[in-house]
Amino acid sequence: MNRTRRRRARSLIGRILFWVAVAMILLFFLFPLHWMVVTSFKRTAEVTLLPPTLIPWVQFNPTLKNYVEVLTKMPAGLLSAGTYKQSGFPQALLNSILISGAATVIAVLLGTVAAYAFSRFRIPGKGDLLFFILSTRMLPPVVTLVPVFVMFISFGWRNTFHGITLLYVAAGLPFVVWMMKGFFDEIPREYEEAAMIDGYSRLEAVWKIVIPEAIPAMLATAVFVLIMAWNEFLFVQLLNPGKFTTVPPFLYAIIGYGRVEWGRMAATSVIFLAPIVLFTWLVRKHLLRGVTFGAVRR
Amino acid sequence: MSEIRIQDLTKVFPNGTVAVRNLHLDVADGELLVLLGPSGCGKTTTLRCVGGLETQTSGDIWIGDRVVNDLGPGERDIAFVFQFYALYPHIRVYDNIAFPLRATGVSRDEVDRRVSAVAETLRISHILRERPKRLSSGEQQRVALGRAMIRRPQAFLMDEPLTNLDAALRADMRIELKHLQNELGTTMLYVTHDQTEAMTMGNRVAVLNLGVLEQVGVPLEIYDRPNTLFVAGFVGSPPMNLIAMQLAQDALKSEDAQQVMLDTSVADRIRAKQTGRELVLGVRAEDIRLTSGGNGGDLRAEIATREPLGDQTLYSVMLNHQLIQVTTASTERFEVGETVGLHLDRSRLRVFDASTGTALV
Numbered sequence: 001m002n003r004t005r006r007r008r009a010r011s012l013i014g015r016i017l018f019w020v021a022v023a024m025i026l027l028f029f030l031f032p033l034h035w036m037v038v039t040s041f042k043r044t045a046e047v048t049l050l051p052p053t054l055i056p057w058v059q060f061n062p063t064l065k066n067y068v069e070v071l072t073k074m075p076a077g078l079l080s081a082g083t084y085k086q087s088g089f090p091q092a093l094l095n096s097i098l099i100s101g102a103a104t105v106i107a108v109l110l111g112t113v114a115a116y117a118f119s120r121f122r123i124p125g126k127g128d129l130l131f132f133i134l135s136t137r138m139l140p141p142v143v144t145l146v147p148v149f150v151m152f153i154s155f156g157w158r159n160t161f162h163g164i165t166l167l168y169v170a171a172g173l174p175f176v177v178w179m180m181k182g183f184f185d186e187i188p189r190e191y192e193e194a195a196m197i198d199g200y201s202r203l204e205a206v207w208k209i210v211i212p213e214a215i216p217a218m219l220a221t222a223v224f225v226l227i228m229a230w231n232e233f234l235f236v237q238l239l240n241p242g243k244f245t246t247v248p249p250f251l252y253a254i255i256g257y258g259r260v261e262w263g264r265m266a267a268t269s270v271i272f273l274a275p276i277v278l279f280t281w282l283v284r285k286h287l288l289r290g291v292t293f294g295a296v297r298r
Numbered sequence: 299m300s301e302i303r304i305q306d307l308t309k310v311f312p313n314g315t316v317a318v319r320n321l322h323l324d325v326a327d328g329e330l331l332v333l334l335g336p337s338g339c340g341k342t343t344t345l346r347c348v349g350g351l352e353t354q355t356s357g358d359i360w361i362g363d364r365v366v367n368d369l370g371p372g373e374r375d376i377a378f379v380f381q382f383y384a385l386y387p388h389i390r391v392y393d394n395i396a397f398p399l400r401a402t403g404v405s406r407d408e409v410d411r412r413v414s415a416v417a418e419t420l421r422i423s424h425i426l427r428e429r430p431k432r433l434s435s436g437e438q439q440r441v442a443l444g445r446a447m448i449r450r451p452q453a454f455l456m457d458e459p460l461t462n463l464d465a466a467l468r469a470d471m472r473i474e475l476k477h478l479q480n481e482l483g484t485t486m487l488y489v490t491h492d493q494t495e496a497m498t499m500g501n502r503v504a505v506l507n508l509g510v511l512e513q514v515g516v517p518l519e520i521y522d523r524p525n526t527l528f529v530a531g532f533v534g535s536p537p538m539n540l541i542a543m544q545l546a547q548d549a550l551k552s553e554d555a556q557q558v559m560l561d562t563s564v565a566d567r568i569r570a571k572q573t574g575r576e577l578v579l580g581v582r583a584e585d586i587r588l589t590s591g592g593n594g595g596d597l598r599a600e601i602a603t604r605e606p607l608g609d610q611t612l613y614s615v616m617l618n619h620q621l622i623q624v625t626t627a628s629t630e631r632f633e634v635g636e637t638v639g640l641h642l643d644r645s646r647l648r649v650f651d652a653s654t655g656t657a658l659v
Contacts, residue, residue, distance in 0.1 A: 190384035199372040199401035
């Protein structure tokens with residue numbers, strides 16, 4: 001009796017400590033996000049106040065000024081007060097969505113097909129090929145910056161939609177191939193064999209049986225590829241400085257002349273963050289299933 | 299329904315493993331033939347070759363009056379039941395069963411009618427709307443059978459279909475499956491490593507070892523008259539007792555010089571066929587009778603263990619450093635350590651050539 005009570009008390013303390021730890025970790029990771037969001041609603045003068053104000057309505061009056069500016073027109077700069085220029089942000093955001101989206105879809109589709117072949121068929125030099133595919137991710141991307149730049153110039157791919165998209169497809173493919181091969185290896189090949197016995201061709205069997213099974217894995221993989229393409233800064237900054245630039249270089253460009261426009265940058269970042277958060281949230285169920293795919297009972 | 303003929307089938311895997319070697323086997327129309335053997339004996343590979351899931355290295359496979367060597371699995375008009383059932387997890391039971399019909403473009407009404415009929419036969423009408431994951435293994439097994447039956451194929455290929463069921467359910471399904479096979483008159487090639495299944499279900503049993511067919515025959519023939527040492531040691535629980543012997547005139551002489559007298563005609567037959575001096579005497583546990591004292595029997599041995607099984611008692615007796623299994627009626631009682639005489643039933647003895655492993659008598 002006494003012992004159970006003591007044990008219960010100990011487990012209560014344990015649980016409290018656990019949640020305190022969780023709260024502290026969350027605070028640590030979410031605080032920058034919070035600061036970014038509140039900054040995006042501040043006027044320029046309030047941004048650099050010390051000590052900083054963190055609670056809207058209580059400590060400062062929120063404003064949508066930054067959002068309006070990045071989405072429509074923004075002041076041209078300190079020196080030319082009173083003049084406004086068209087914000088490039090809507091175009092950059094659209095570019096980001098189209099380029100990352102296209103790259104993700106293409107990389108996941110191509111990679112899935114390749115992964116299925118690697119998983120199911122006897123391919124001469126399979127191990128070497130798989131290693132080669134992986135090895136393209138082994139050197140730091142910046143090393144390939146100059147050759148890729150030269151290649152893009154000679155192909156006339158600078159400042160094009162398809163050039164940068166293809167680059168992101170190439171960067172995403174190894175990841176997709178390896179992830180999806182792992183998933184396919186876990187799907188018993190009896191499924192396709194059963195469908196083939198039942199009178200379907202292999203292609204039909206894959207389409208009707210394997211792909212529906214692989215969709216969670218494909219979505220989980222897509223999240224990673226999307227985030228990679230979405231966040232990429234270096235290559236797009238160098239290869240697409242013009243019309244087809246994406247949000248990360250744009251964000252860098254609006255730091256401001258003469259002073260740093262923190263509020264405007266924060267607002268841009270919040271909008272930039274939203275689509276990814278939304279997509280990840282939409283596929284969250286599949287993410288868990290996709291990542292724990294290996295745990296199925298056979 | 300139709301027969302399956304396997305002619306001179308050999309399958310060598312790319313890594314050089316010979317899985318099946320020169321196999322000849324016929325499954326008659328409406329027959330249930332069991333392929334029995336330990337894991338890695340080539341039984342599943344044989345089945346997969348018949349199903350078209352593996353391509354044989356050489357040899358012909360006939361299903362009905364067609365050579366199916368070059369036909370894909372879908373064109374062979376067979377059904378295959380997998381050990382893990384391979385039910386499609388993302389569609390309902392109804393659609394799982396209807397899946398083979400939809401490949402052939404059968405009308406919706408016809409699909410509905412046939413799924414209902416099959417579901418009724420298998421008593422799974424109440425779970426047609428479920429997804430496979432929610433079913434018990436017994437129900438999954440039935441659904442897999444339903445998917446196999448729906449197309450009314452020429453033959454059924456079964457790859458250890460009962461292995462994943464628990465013991466009680468396995469016994470039930472054994473009877474039911476056999477009943478179903480009788481009822482439908484299907485030709486069935488059935489792979490298992492479980493000899494109880496083989497003995498109870500098979501019209502005939504083919505025993506495979508290391509890719510080679512050891513013996514094919516009706517179950518009791520396999521049990522009573524094993525043709526090879528492998529079959530003698532593999533079939534039966536306990537397996538046949540195998541005792542090293544040599545022929546000395548009209549008797550078998552054990553290593554410790556005990557003698558089992560034989561008829562002159564039997565001894566002559568052994569002498570005519572044997573290739574070396576070394577022989578192996580095979581005798582089933584139930585074909586040995588024990589008597590106290592040890593002077594009356596063919597062989598003298600000492601009781602090592604006693605295991606009462608209820609209906610009978612299983613004794614292990616020590617004969618020249620080898621344990622021999624003997625079953626007796628549970629009313630007979632011998633003490634551990636007691637010296638007993640072993641009386642062998644002459645009509646049921648097997649004598650094997652130790653060097654070739656084949657039966658001489």
